[in-house]
Amino acid sequence: MPALIDLILAGERVDNHFPWARAVVAPKMWSFAVEQLVEGHWGLLGLWGEPGVVHMALLDESARDIGVVSLVCPDGRYPSVGRRHPPALRLERAAADLFGLLPQGAPDTRRWLDHGQWGVSYPLGTQRTFSPTASPYHFLPAEGASLHQIPVGPVHAGIIEPGHFRFTASGETVVRLEERLGYAHKGIEGLMAGSDIDSAAKLAGRISGDSTVAYSLAFARAVEAALGVEVPPRAVWLRALMAELERLANHVGDIGAICNDASFSLMHAHCGVLRERVLRASDAAFGHRLMRDRIVPGGVASFLSDEGTTAIWSLIAQIRQRFPALVELYDNTASLQDRTVATGRLRVELARQYRAGGYVGRASGRDFDARRGLAYPPYGELTFDVPLLQEGDVNARVWVRIHEVEQSLSLIEQILRQLPDGPIRIDFAQTGGPYEGMALVEGFRGDILAWLRIGKSGIVERCHLRDPSWFQWPLLEAAIEGNIVADFPLCNKSFNCSYSGHDL
Amino acid sequence: MRKHLFEGLARTPLTERPPEASRTAIEELARALDGAARKRLGRSLSIRAVDAGSCNGCELEMHALSNAFYDVERFGIRFVASPRHADVLLVTGPVTKNMREALKRTYDATPAPKWVVAIGDCAKDGGCFAGSYAVVGGVSEVLPVDLHIPGCPPPPIEILKGLLGLLEGVNSKAGVLPD
Numbered sequence: 001m002p003a004l005i006d007l008i009l010a011g012e013r014v015d016n017h018f019p020w021a022r023a024v025v026a027p028k029m030w031s032f033a034v035e036q037l038v039e040g041h042w043g044l045l046g047l048w049g050e051p052g053v054v055h056m057a058l059l060d061e062s063a064r065d066i067g068v069v070s071l072v073c074p075d076g077r078y079p080s081v082g083r084r085h086p087p088a089l090r091l092e093r094a095a096a097d098l099f100g101l102l103p104q105g106a107p108d109t110r111r112w113l114d115h116g117q118w119g120v121s122y123p124l125g126t127q128r129t130f131s132p133t134a135s136p137y138h139f140l141p142a143e144g145a146s147l148h149q150i151p152v153g154p155v156h157a158g159i160i161e162p163g164h165f166r167f168t169a170s171g172e173t174v175v176r177l178e179e180r181l182g183y184a185h186k187g188i189e190g191l192m193a194g195s196d197i198d199s200a201a202k203l204a205g206r207i208s209g210d211s212t213v214a215y216s217l218a219f220a221r222a223v224e225a226a227l228g229v230e231v232p233p234r235a236v237w238l239r240a241l242m243a244e245l246e247r248l249a250n251h252v253g254d255i256g257a258i259c260n261d262a263s264f265s266l267m268h269a270h271c272g273v274l275r276e277r278v279l280r281a282s283d284a285a286f287g288h289r290l291m292r293d294r295i296v297p298g299g300v301a302s303f304l305s306d307e308g309t310t311a312i313w314s315l316i317a318q319i320r321q322r323f324p325a326l327v328e329l330y331d332n333t334a335s336l337q338d339r340t341v342a343t344g345r346l347r348v349e350l351a352r353q354y355r356a357g358g359y360v361g362r363a364s365g366r367d368f369d370a371r372r373g374l375a376y377p378p379y380g381e382l383t384f385d386v387p388l389l390q391e392g393d394v395n396a397r398v399w400v401r402i403h404e405v406e407q408s409l410s411l412i413e414q415i416l417r418q419l420p421d422g423p424i425r426i427d428f429a430q431t432g433g434p435y436e437g438m439a440l441v442e443g444f445r446g447d448i449l450a451w452l453r454i455g456k457s458g459i460v461e462r463c464h465l466r467d468p469s470w471f472q473w474p475l476l477e478a479a480i481e482g483n484i485v486a487d488f489p490l491c492n493k494s495f496n497c498s499y500s501g502h503d504l
Numbered sequence: 505m506r507k508h509l510f511e512g513l514a515r516t517p518l519t520e521r522p523p524e525a526s527r528t529a530i531e532e533l534a535r536a537l538d539g540a541a542r543k544r545l546g547r548s549l550s551i552r553a554v555d556a557g558s559c560n561g562c563e564l565e566m567h568a569l570s571n572a573f574y575d576v577e578r579f580g581i582r583f584v585a586s587p588r589h590a591d592v593l594l595v596t597g598p599v600t601k602n603m604r605e606a607l608k609r610t611y612d613a614t615p616a617p618k619w620v621v622a623i624g625d626c627a628k629d630g631g632c633f634a635g636s637y638a639v640v641g642g643v644s645e646v647l648p649v650d651l652h653i654p655g656c657p658p659p660p661i662e663i664l665k666g667l668l669g670l671l672e673g674v675n676s677k678a679g680v681l682p683d
Binding site: 113115117118119120123154155157158159160161162182183184185186187188190191199202203206207208209210212253266269270272273275276279283289290292325329332333498499500 | 505507508509518553554555556557558559560561562563564565566567568570571572573583585586587597598600601602603604605606607610626632633635636637638639656657659
């Protein structure tokens with residue numbers, strides 16, 4: 001099995017790319033990398049564009065190494081990755097919409113983020129204004145006797161983000177689900193390009209509201225990697241504390257919401273109380289319920305007072321007291337188990353192929369967690385387990401969350417006990433450049449990739465952030481097949497993919 | 505399950521005292537509501553949430569309104585699944601160009617009398633997303649907005665104050681603000 005570093009060494013290594021290497025490669029090497037993805041030797045972490053260049057981030061799990069390969073394509077054409085490795089398909093469609101980069105041989109060339117509403121084509125590449133002729137979107141066909149279609153969205157029945165689901169059903173059974181996303185596309189990467197680091201950090205914290213801590217952390221770590229900034233120890237630990245509080249809030253909220261979609265509102269009510277308690281403790285500790293803008297490049301923006309520490313300790317005590325009874329309730333309610341067990345099964349092979357992150361991957365046998373796999377600080381000094389199940393159904397995704405709640409509680413206790421004193425933020429100045437940095441951070445939903453280039457004047461020239469949902473949304477289409485339409489909300493909530501994080 | 509239900513009986517409720525309705529909300533609404541509409545609604549409001557491109561932060565806090573601490577339904581405020589059942593559209597996010605049409609259609613599907621409440625800083629004027637090729641701007645670029653609740657995101661208590669202001673405005677006599 002080839003090592004990723006050999007591929008990088010065979011290419012033209014780019015200076016000032018940290019902490020992992022980037023190389024400009026020849027088309028032959030690009031195709032070699034694609035073959036390694038197909039063989040499953042490496043994982044696809046992301047694929048994004050710049051005018052005339054396409055980048056691909058790769059993960060070599062066995063060597064715990066990450067690398068970026070870039071292919072220069074002045075005419076905008078490059079050999080499609082998605083043709084051989086389907087997880088890249090939607091990323092390629094997005095890069096085509098934004099930059100006009102055309103993957104040669106791609107089986108799906110429909111537009112993805114561009115719904116014909118922007119007034120421009122290729123807004124981040126060589127822009128072309130065009131007269132809006134919103135052409136109909138052609139959904140993939142499903143053929144057979146007595147099939148009917150159910151269109152849902154972009155405005156949904158609950159308090160949910162916008163997206164469109166096209167179901168083809170045979171009676172009650174879903175034959176095909178196709179998602180159409182992009183409704184929440186705000187052009188964040190376009191806004192980041194040319195802005196200063198602080199403004200870009202604010203935007204990063206507003207990519208996906210439920211993961212504002214994780215996104216701010218990913219962005220800050222990428223900046224710090226690029227500029228060689230050493231963050232004070234207390235800030236490193238406070239960041240992890242916020243990340244675990246965010247994970248805790250989302251997981252307890254999700255556990256309740258999944259049960260609610262099976263009409264078991266008792267769990268929802270109790271979990272809603274726990275979630276509210278986490279948000280209130282976060283507010284007491286860091287001055288914002290979702291801890292937005294609290295992680296900044298160079299450190300953190302809140303110190304954590306003694307009162308804040310007390311609030312978190314008392315939160316942990318409350319959850320430790322209440323949560324086990326809720327787990328027992330989930331486990332012992334047969335009518336609920338009847339809905340979640342064997343529903344929306346995601347096969348282990350698909351989870352592996354798509355490198356599905358978070359509870360989606362870990363409920364289907366994919367043993368990866370960036371906190372352990374890359375052991376970014378302070379996780380190397382903390383003790384925790386990464387729960388792993390093989391069943392891949394809604395029930396397994398609930399159980400992974402339950403175990404991760406327990407792990408996060410323990411992590412928070414460890415962090416509070418070991419929290420070092422000292423400054424929480426360091427000012428940094430930049431000389432020279434451009435510098436490039438990247439980071440992979442474990443959000444509650446899975447690993448978030450951040451990549452950026454900072455120019456000589458301290459301006460963000462290009463920043464790309466890849467949500468874990470890019471590799472989870474397509475799997476939801478697979479998991480729902482053969483289930484009944486009425487189980488879709490349950491399956492969807494058990495995945496809980498981000499719309500805004502994906503649409504960007 | 506029985507154990508949980510019995511335990512629930514013994515505990516004191518978590519639900520907190522209602523907050524004061526937001527004065528600014530009441531004043532903003534006094535201008536927006538006509539007397540006839542106020543009488544028609546009585547003490548209930550049916551709300552249809554529309555995410556027109558938000559980061560999902562405001563949605564999280566809207567969800568929190570239904571938890572035991574805020575229990576928004578005790579005020580006669582409930583979230584409904586269809587714009588056909590709604591009195592109020594609660595709109596979040598900078599309106600993206602890809603959502604503009606859907607937002608308009610949702611508004612058109614809502615029977616009059618109807619009100620639009622814009623939630624969050626980016627629903628006001630696009631916030632930090634203003635100026636993007638993919639963003640129209642604030643909700644008022646697309647729909648007539650009756651009330652705006654600021655924040656990033658506004659905490660549930662602020663959303664609740666705004667909605668109570670809406671209810672008071674709806675129920676007060678024409679042209680007279682409640683004390």
